[in-house]
Amino acid sequence: MSDIVVSGYYGFGNAGDEAMLAAMIEALTDIEPNVQITVISGNPDDTKRRHGVCAVYRLNYPEIVKALAKSRLLISGGGSLLQDVTSDRSLYYYLSIMMLAKKLNKPVMLYAQGIGPVQGTLAQSAMRYIGNMVDLITVRDDGSYEELKRLKVTVPPIYVTADPVLAMHPVDRQIGRSILRKHGQEGVAPLIGISVREWKEWGHFKQVLSHAADRMIEELGVRVVFIPMQCPDDLGVSQKIAGRMKNKAEVLPGEYTTSELLSLVGNLDLLIGIRLHALIFAAVMHVPMAGISYDPKIDRFLETIGERHVGTLKTVTTDSLMARILQLWDERKHPNKQREERITMLRNKAFQNAELALSLMK
Structure with missing residues (x-):
């Protein structure tokens, strides 16, 4: 049973994204030590070893569907996942995972995302359509909140919080x-x-x-x-x-x-x-x-x-x-x-x- 499935740019050796995942896991387990987390990853073995969680490959849709079906929540985040400046393919990929979760009647949360810029007409339409289907959004700065308003994503509750990594405990x-x-x-x-x-x-x-x-x-x-x-x-x-x-x-x-x-x-x-x-x-x-x-x-x-x-x-x-x-x-x-x-x-x-x-x- 996976209580939470986490979708993001994990398993690619990017220290910032791995830090965000570590920060999310740390904060979630600080509050709820028994929560079960499954991560959608580009390198499931590395993610399991590095973070001590379950993981499935990011393009293995049957396994992703199976994990979502057993879950109680999809978290999409954090980081700059929803933008089309570096790549529009990644934007559609992350939106597709959200759509899958909603088709399975699972709650979806955008977790401390940095939104935008989203420039393409089709990309803006997709963001507006799927963004208004999710259940809760937190963004890491005011600029991301303004971008959501520009995109007319207004249905879910939106909170301006901060980057997940800022919640990490200082280390030795x-x-x-x-x-x-x-x-x-x-x-x-x-x-x-x-x-x-x-x-x-x-x-x-x-x-x-x-x-x-x-x-x-x-x-x-x-x-x-x-x-x-x-x-x-x-x-x-x-x-x-x-x-x-x-x-x-x-x-x-x-x-x-x-x-x-x-x-x-x-x-x-x-x-x-x-x-x-x-x-x-x-x-x-x-x-x-x-x-x-x-x-x-x-x-x-x-x-x-x-x-x-x-x-x-x-x-x-x-x-x-x-x-x-x-x-x-x-x-x-x-x-x-x-x-x-x-x-x-x-x-x-x-x-x-x-x-x-x-x-x-x-």
Whole structure:
């Protein structure tokens, strides 16, 4: 018997999505320890091993139908599943799973989703039709709420909560310290982490980050480490940036679990991030962060904690990035109380996602 079936971008080695799944499982089982969870995954064996739950392959529709038939709730989320910018095929896939659940008379919840942008006419119609069939929606930011209004998804109750990962418990920093020591990254010098992703083979942001990293080493006396959130994609772009530097920076080579990544980030004095969940990990572990935007979800998250990005992948400059780093460097001795209060509030909202899911199931 599966009490809950979870649909999302799981089993593909993306640290952000795996962290969202881990956060959902943690929050749901904190409230209801005996809940049975089955995950629709691109790699069921990896999902079972990594998260300790049941899993079925994402294209095995007979098995998905069987799991849904035995369930009491379908959760779709979290993350940016419902958008057609990176791919419209994935949008229709996730909508099809929701439609299957409704055909089986099962409640459906969109769980802390980042909605949009949805641009195609057919995609907008599909979102409006199926979105109005679901039973409950929580979104992780105001921008997603506005996108639902634009799409005329108005029938189900909609709550603005927060990204599920913000509800995770901080982890022991010793885990990350051991990984850093293994790669020769121990010492008294402060440590700045950089989390990047490739984007359309653009070169400008790579040049900016390599120059800024050199300046940080020379002007602040820090060590620099690149932390990949998705392997092997992030590993390649990290190595390209490190290869342009005059000074040495470490590129961590492995694929890490959510707990390991949280612990690694917790050992940093500051994080520079393009990846959304690297920034969210910094928030969970109370580490100052500077975000570079490639997608509205970065802007939306930073706004919720009272911050702004330092530029987009096209517009960021070495000077603007260094100015923000120096500002954050001064904050290390005087933590930003307003930001910490906002993060605490978001943590409570993130936990509300699980409370609403379980109330819907009952």
